[in-house]
Amino acid sequence: MTDTSKPHGFIELSIDLAPEQIEPCIGLLSSEGIEYFQEEENRLLCYLPGDQWSEAKEQAVLMLLEKAFGKAQLLSARHIADRNWNAEWEANLQPVEISDRIVIVQKNKNFERKPGQIVIEINPKMSFGTGYHATTRLMLRQMEEMDLADATILDIGTGTGVLAIAARKLGNRHTILAVDNNDWAAENARENITENHTDNIRVEMLDAEDDLAEILDQQYDLILANINRNVIDRILPAIKNRTPTSRILISGIMIYDESWLKKLIKTLGYTSTRTIYEDEWLSTLVEPIS
Numbered sequence: 001m002t003d004t005s006k007p008h009g010f011i012e013l014s015i016d017l018a019p020e021q022i023e024p025c026i027g028l029l030s031s032e033g034i035e036y037f038q039e040e041e042n043r044l045l046c047y048l049p050g051d052q053w054s055e056a057k058e059q060a061v062l063m064l065l066e067k068a069f070g071k072a073q074l075l076s077a078r079h080i081a082d083r084n085w086n087a088e089w090e091a092n093l094q095p096v097e098i099s100d101r102i103v104i105v106q107k108n109k110n111f112e113r114k115p116g117q118i119v120i121e122i123n124p125k126m127s128f129g130t131g132y133h134a135t136t137r138l139m140l141r142q143m144e145e146m147d148l149a150d151a152t153i154l155d156i157g158t159g160t161g162v163l164a165i166a167a168r169k170l171g172n173r174h175t176i177l178a179v180d181n182n183d184w185a186a187e188n189a190r191e192n193i194t195e196n197h198t199d200n201i202r203v204e205m206l207d208a209e210d211d212l213a214e215i216l217d218q219q220y221d222l223i224l225a226n227i228n229r230n231v232i233d234r235i236l237p238a239i240k241n242r243t244p245t246s247r248i249l250i251s252g253i254m255i256y257d258e259s260w261l262k263k264l265i266k267t268l269g270y271t272s273t274r275t276i277y278e279d280e281w282l283s284t285l286v287e288p289i290s
């Protein structure tokens with residue numbers, strides 16, 4: 001069923017699902033580190049870099065599907081060349097109005113800016129962070145309500161760099177550190193940062209779990225973390241330990257995991273000060289209890 005002969009490009013997983021199972025399945029697979037999804041009527045297409053696919057990963061995905069939905073419904077896993085994937089993805093992108101104030105536009109697409117609108121130009125290539133996913137929109141809507149001007153900011157899992165770019169365009173005045181554990185995401189973030197003329201954003205290819213000591217070599221006022229439940233679960237205790245006064249803006253969590261998240265936040269001595277929702281996703285701003 002799986003062609004494992006080519007290590008590069010992307011793997012496309014095709015999963016047969018009832019419509020109501022699609023969002024829960026995205027949540028499950030996000031926890032496995034799969035970041036790209038295309039929803040169809042009775043099918044979910046998922047994409048992950050070829051070098052991250054293995055027999056073990058296939059077994060893990062099958063087990064998750066079986067546990068959640070009763071039986072394995074992974075129809076196929078096939079390789080896709082990078083170039084085809086990019087072209088298809090980019091051709092379909094349209095401007096995304098995040099709010100009255102913020103819009104994400106793909107580079108070189110015709111777009112008429114409204115007065116006062118903050119326009120973020122993104123050329124996503126293979127990275128996450130186009131505004132097409134609720135988790136990104138939730139982060140941006142939260143950020144819009146915050147006073148970011150004087151905050152020192154760390155963006156963990158930067159993807160296209162969209163949140164770091166937005167922070168700068170929303171008036172942040174400090175150097176921002178943006179990290180991602182995928183080299184193509186880091187490269188893409190740098191390109192988007194240049195295209196948006198947003199200075200002083202340092203992008204590093206670092207892993208939030210393995211390199212946390214290096215990433216947190218200074219205190220941050222605000223940590224942006226749109227990742228997934230598993231990574232949040234593993235890094236939040238270390239963040240509290242190393243940079244106890246930071247506020248953390250979290251996304252990438254499904255509403256089904258809200259009680260788990262609340263418990264984790266409480267255990268670590270944080271409190272949620274603003275939680276917002278879209279579809280089956282949530283974003284929450286957590287602050288240390290003083």
Ligand SMILES: C[S@@+](CC[C@H](N)C(=O)[O-])C[C@H]1O[C@@H](n2cnc3c(N)ncnc32)[C@H](O)[C@@H]1O
Nearest residue numbers: 128129136157158159180181182207208209226
């Ligand atoms: C959901 S995307 C978010 C992208 C962008 N920040 C946004 O809000 O749209 C998560 C990003 O985190 C990265 N990522 C996942 N696990 C990571 C880890 N352990 N360390 C660093 N980055 C990670 C992925 O490569 C991906 O680019």
